[in-house]
Amino acid sequence: MIEAREITKIYKLGDDEVHALDGVSLKINDGEMVAIMGPSGSGKSTLMAILGCLDTPTSGEYLVDDQPAAGLKENQLASLRAHKIGFVFQQFNLLPRTSALENVMLPLTYDGTKIKDRIARAEEALETVGLKDRMKHHPNQLSGGQQQRVAIARALVNDPALLLADEPTGNLDSKTGAEIMALFQELHTTKHQTVVYVTHDSFVARHTERIIHLMDGKVVRDEINKNPIKAGTPRPDDLLANGNGKNGAEVHQ
């Protein structure tokens, strides 16, 4: 379970202050699958970084599994990231010239896992994402979708309480994107993995049971989606016509 209370994040650009987050409060329970949706500049990536303990809020409180994370020191944050959080990036961020297996093992080298257990757990995570036969491949030998699966395996390998993804389908074509959504849905239903992802695309967002709408650094709507789209369903034409939903064509900020 994670809970954010009145989180603000202020960036200084020269003399100007930019309020990227302006008092965001939200609570996500274990086993939920949630999309955080908002247009470019709504603060969703900033929120994601704070939820993933990659950045700290200017003010407000943030609890991960009832542990306060807002005022923590760098090392304590690193420990939280190592044990509680799996993060998936839009750009995959795999180590180049390093095999899929070693990429997935990376978080285990920092969380105290014994060396002999690392390979087994990394293999298991790669099997979960359907890439057991590509373990020895380097990122440049894998397609975009496969690279994102490796990144998801890396996020899952430390059994995180929370799987966070920042525009996970943003750099993928719609078919590969659907495969990634299917993988998230499967993790959610079969393993009760808590999944939170950010998207600007309402079609992608509607694959979840709950959609939190963000605008100008504030939560404007917290919506229950009773009929989540099943991954692989073709994108309806009316959504394609919507200027906001052009197949992930938006450039990441």
Added chain:
Amino acid sequence: MSILNNIRIALRALKANKLRSSLTVLGIVIGVAAVVALLSIGKGATSGITSQVQGMGTNLVVISSSRFFRPGAEATSVSLLYSDYQAIVSEVKNIASSTPYFESNETVAASTRSSNYTIIGVTPSYEKVTLQTIDLGRFITSEDGLTLKRVAVIGSTVSSDLFQGLNPIGRTIKINNVDFEIVGVLTSKGTSGFMSGDSDVLIPLETGYSKIFGARARSNGKNVLSGISISAADANSVNSVVSESETVLRSQHNLGLKDTLPFSVSSQAQMLSSLSSITATMTALLGAIAGISLLVGGIGIMNITLVSVTERTREIGLRKAVGAPRKAILFQFLVETVTLSLIGGVLGIAFGSAIAGVVSFLGLITAVITWDVLILAFTFSALIGLFFGIYPAWQASKLSPIEALRYE
């Protein structure tokens, strides 16, 4: 977070980036090898020159018409004459033995080969005064001079150049197209370069005056000398031999006490002290070259580091994002650079020593490799490697993971 674990992380990162790792090592190798090779060769040259002067004997006094041992002295038209030698021998006390000589560069030919060598016209006492020994055959005798015999004693380098290992005794060489019979070969002094005698061809002084040196060796109808080497009776009399020789030379050339003596009269000790300024300059020069090599090597390392800083910053961001504490990041980079510096340092020392070895083997200069040079070279490049390896990582590890990942 165990140390072993961190070392594994670092070695894995080095292995994953073989090109970057080897280019960094190359930078260190260049710096270390250049410093080791240059300083060793420089030290070898310096000690070679010094030991050759020492090899001339502690009691040696050299009177020379050349300016070599008197840097800054003006060229002179006054010649050192054979009669000066005769006057010194008869008037100066405590001379054990002495030898006048005249030297000039001439073409020497044997069958198909020809080359330029220093031809020195000498007297029999040259052997003893300049501490030469005969390897094959005999030295020049006084009879050779009196009968103007065309005989020659050659240095070991001349022998191997012209005869390629054949016994040269009894063979004929042409010096300026005049036939000379080889009667002896000098023992090599083992060191090359200045004053070793290995590249000299010795002929009787009288034969030289009449057949080879010609007008260059004559001044107003008198025979001219390049120099006179004197062996003082003992070390204590060296200074008196120097001053008495100067007095004789002044009176021979009608010079007052205030006139500048147009010759140098120096003992071995004086030559060594003159040489020390030359060798100091040489060492400084080589040190400067070595410094430039280190700089070049350092820039090589810096370039690789700077080129990869974007990728590495993102790597640091990623490692932090998956839970690496800052300490682990810094330790990883420390181990990486220490490893590269060690490999580069060892390879550089090996490579530099090999260069020095080849130079010694070729007989150019006997390089002297000493610990202080190795330690200096290694420490410098290790420090440069460490600085340029760790500083960017230190900067990057201060960023939040999200900033580091977005670094461009």
